[in-house]
């Protein structure tokens with residue numbers, strides 16, 4: 001049995017309390033690791049180590065030296081690709097075919113891309129007139145913000161954690177990471193890569209545990225943390241924001257979504273079906289950018305629903321390492337109960353179940369796993385729970401519309417504003433839709449095409465701030481203006 005310890009000041013350490021919890025595989029519910037649970041003492045030790053490293057060798061490196069080490073981290077992930085792949089798929093149950101192309105390569109890319117960015121970023125400068133005629137020169141310096149608290153979720157554990165840690169380190173900060181209690185393995189493994197890459201002790205720290213009254217809350221409440229970055233549920237974001245208010249610490253939040261896809265009759269039908277299948281069912285629907293509401297122009301509606309059903313029924317659940325597997329389980333029994341609760345509620349509220357709506361019956365050890373069928377509904381009212389609330393499972397509701405105005409009204413009728421997809425062959429309409437949809441990210445005739453230089457984040461209750469490209473640098477640095485009288 002693996003034993004997962006905290007990673008503090010460059011070394012793996014257990015909890016002084018001896019408290020541990022079980023990490024289970026969602027594939028078959030077997031225990032895969034015993035994980036140490038941090039108390040306030042371990043969190044404090046991690047924050048102190050991070051603070052000391054800021055003033056230590058890390059803080060004295062030149063940008064070029066930092067960049068070189070971050071490249072070594074990326075190379076270190078790639079060199080141990082298969083170990084990361086195995087650990088990520090063991091924790092999440094996701095198919096190797098998915099993690100091999102998305103999670104692990106992005107884990108490495110998140111270090112390289114932001115290393116390149118800090119190498120090339122400029123800051124502004126202004127000359128100004130002064131009464132004596134000599135003038136003055138203003139220029140801005142970017143300085144690390146300090147110790148960054150990173151709270152990461154379970155759906156894309158390595159990808160989303162490194163999406164924060166990569167730019168934070170590139171900007172010269174140090175971090176204390178609290179990975180999700182459901183998926184601690186790859187965050188723990190990254191400590192070994194950090195050491196091998198020559199990242200000084202204390203720059204990357206990891207503490208394990210839960211959220212409220214555990215490691216997550218202890219970290220966000222810790223006065224030694226200068227800023228907090230979080231991806232997860234909107235309600236958790238609210239709790240973290242309250243903690244961050246003490247000491248007036250900065251936050252960057254990427255929160256829930258109830259993302260629409262709008263499909264016009266003039267779309268490329270096959271592309272729209274392929275894209276919508278991916279956006280609704282990839283990672284078993286556990287992607288914050290995923291589509292849970294599909295609006296289809298009426299003339300296309302019946303054909304679209306039939307093709308989507310056929311695609312959903314082609315998905316094959318199975319072991320992550322089986323090349324035939326195209327659908328993993330949900331992350332936990334608790335999450336499965338939540339998703340199945342929505343499946344039951346949809347029926348109570350009058351949905352037509354086009355396909356799915358129930359658990360998969362699996363054989364052998366997999367019978368104990370967190371499997372649910374990909375599910376498509378039609379016929380729900382616009383205020384039904386499954387149309388309003390984030391489910392985070394492999395499911396979507398499909399509804400017809402009759403005009404562009406109606407499609408915009410329906411798509412925007414949500415407290416969330418993370419992502420949207422529009423499928424149309426009409427370029428003018430594509431741009432109109434992009435401008436009027438309330439979302440941080442609008443994909444036209446695509447989904448999950450990610451350029452890491454672009455702003456990423458949500459409007460309304462889907463988040464605060466933007467990360468990606470220079471926007472990450474904005475969050476992870478303080479700009480200092482220097483005014484020189486000439």
Ligand SMILES: NC(=O)C1=CN([C@@H]2O[C@H](COP(=O)(O)OP(=O)(O)OC[C@H]3O[C@@H](n4cnc5c(N)ncnc54)[C@H](O)[C@@H]3O)[C@@H](O)[C@H]2O)C=CC1
Nearest residue numbers: 152153179180210211212216217232233236239255288392
């Ligand atoms: N990427 C996303 O947008 C995600 C959304 N979700 C949504 O959230 C729902 C609940 O899943 P959870 O795992 O409970 O998500 P969560 O938002 O509660 O957990 C995410 C992270 O926050 C930590 N956390 C929880 N409460 C905290 C607190 N008070 N202070 C500090 N840290 C805290 C957790 O330990 C975990 O590391 C899911 O059903 C799904 O709808 C979950 C994970 C990712």
Ligand SMILES: O=C(O)/C=C/C=C(\O)C(=O)O
Nearest residue numbers: 155231254287288289450
């Ligand atoms: O950065 C990405 O490409 C993916 C982001 C996905 C999420 O933030 C999520 O599912 O929570």
